[in-house]
Amino acid sequence: MKQARPTKTPLAEPTGACTPTGVDMAIDVADAKAGDTNVATFELTSLDTVACTLSITPSTLVVKVTSGSDTVWSSDDCPDALFAKQIVVRADPASHYQFTWNGKRSSDGCQPVVGEITPGGYWVEAALIGGEPHKAYFDLT
Template identity: 40%
Template sequence: MTPVTRPRGRLPARVYWFRRAMVLTLAFGLVWGVAHLLGGRSGADDGPSARPVGADASGPTTSAAPPTSAPPQAVTSPRATQLGKGGRRAEVRPTVLASPEGTCTVSDVSAEPTVKGNAYAGQRVVFAVELTSRISPACTLTIGPSTLVLRLTSGSDRIWSTQDCRASVPTRKVVVRRDVPATVPVTWNGQRSDPGCTHSTSWAEPGYYHATAAVLGADPADRQFELRTPPRPVVTKSPKPNKPTPKGKPSASPSR
């Protein structure tokens, strides 16, 4: 076999430039690859530090959440108190009423009259007589025309009294308590009273009167009230309807 004869001597210049370009390309690629690899690892290590502290469940127990203010305290009140926007209302327990301990001592019971609503002349007026005990927590008392008196006066003028109109006081057994009043309704017909409580007396005029209530044997309580002029009814006048034209008669004269 004839051996391969290799050319001897200097190669062309383009061969050397090609080799140099290949070496530089390989070197640049190697440097870029190493830099990219190191940069990727550095970015991976910086990831957790870029997140908020509170986002890592395995992080320290110290939370970065903003501190919440303590809820406002409920104010002690007999009614439910609203704690704030979106807050709950405090539940109020019902008042435990005292159980009666025997019959009331008459001198221990006070009676205070008040008018229920507005009082108008010429109409019935309802008084709410509130009974409370001064000392006993709770006791029982039989109320009726013989034990409860309500009298209306105007100066020295005696206008009306339950001693004349005994049927105005209901007969019932009530529990009188020191903290919670018992209410007894007494109705006045709006007229003056006379023995026998006839209905032939005159009506009381508008003005200021005094209502005095008492349980017989106890101190009376006096309250002033106003007997007002009743409001006048508003009468709306309806327009009169037009009279229909009689049948058979022309509504206008015929033209000639």
């Protein structure tokens, strides 16, 4: 006797644009190394609807890398580092957006800054404009 194949439940279709306060974000930075390009993965889930569309651009998302009170890198300095992307954000499963940090200090206009970033503890902080800030600690080895 043939067994019926389980059917996949289709993913929810977006019902409109996401609101900044209607998106939850968890941040993960894995295997960060001083002097290297490092990637932060933002896990996004919808809090308000089963699915919505989120437009990520430098005018909708702010990202910082900090150490204590020192802002090491900021998307305000280097907006082109934020890859523009349309994402369908669902309540389940989560959607993902990756931000790549060049491992260097930023300055106004994204001009090069003399000095190496040293190993130690850092934070990635991110917020959708109008939403709550989220942050994650990582060790730069």
